[in-house]
Amino acid sequence: MLALMGQCKRPRKSSWSRKLVPTYDIFAGRYGDTDARWIEPVEGLGCAYERMKEIAAKEPGPYFLFDPSSHRVLASVDTTAYQKSKAKSA
Numbered sequence: 001m002l003a004l005m006g007q008c009k010r011p012r013k014s015s016w017s018r019k020l021v022p023t024y025d026i027f028a029g030r031y032g033d034t035d036a037r038w039i040e041p042v043e044g045l046g047c048a049y050e051r052m053k054e055i056a057a058k059e060p061g062p063y064f065l066f067d068p069s070s071h072r073v074l075a076s077v078d079t080t081a082y083q084k085s086k087a088k089s090a
Contacts, residue, residue: 008047024048024074025066026055031073039063049075 021043029036039055042048048065056063056079064076 008042008044008051022067022069025068026052027064027066028055028059028061029064030062031064031066031076036064045074053077 022045023041023043024045025041026039026048027036028039040051042051045065052063052065052075056077060079062076062078062080065074066072067074
């Protein structure tokens, strides 16, 4: 998995590179909520999913991965419950 993360990068401004590797958007919040907040774009589905989990581990809460080309949510994670259970055990 570490080799994969070494290949992950932020999208370039060139539209040519976007045609080769799809870009996905990470949002904080739940899909459909009016207060969902855009975080960042990431090239490649695997990289985007790993980055979403990384962000969720640092700042607990719900997050989702959005594909702007198909207008679909591809993945989501909610670390809110994990943070609450961690606090109870401390």
